[in-house]
Amino acid sequence: MSGKTGSPAVDFELQDADGRVHRLADYAGDWLLLVFHRHLG
């Protein structure tokens, strides 16, 4: 595990590939797995 374990998640507001906005708050109450790609492909 790395240094952010135990810390509050970083807030974000990002668009998805269809242009819909996603915020961290949208996932409140659920487990959320963020999978960061190195690059597509």
Add this chain to the structure above:
Amino acid sequence: MRQRESELESLDVRVAVVTFELGPLAAAYVRETNLRWPLLVDESRRLYAAYDMHQGRVWDVWGPATWWAYVKLMVKGRLPRRPHSDVNQLGGDVLVDPAGVVRLHHVGNGPADRPSVQSLLDVVSSSVKRKPNARS
């Protein structure tokens, strides 16, 4: 990861994939892979940086573990896609609990360096078991 999608869903884990690559590439990727999870575009890489996912070292990105990962893909009949952008950008996984606390934070040294899905499930399962009983 996608093979364990049903297990993640049974544990009520939502998944969001993050890329730094621009909209058209991202949209094409979703179409070509039939990705069922949202693909969030972090063009500025602010979220990447916030989770310490910066530029990898050449040895980490192109070392033996990377080549072995690509060989395994090819054996499965999946040819690696030719990258069109920054191949040195590190990736990783961040698991956030329902209260918004990071419970697993993994920065990969290369493409082969990812936590197993079982380890992710173990974090969720152990947290659920520790949940206090609701008061009446």
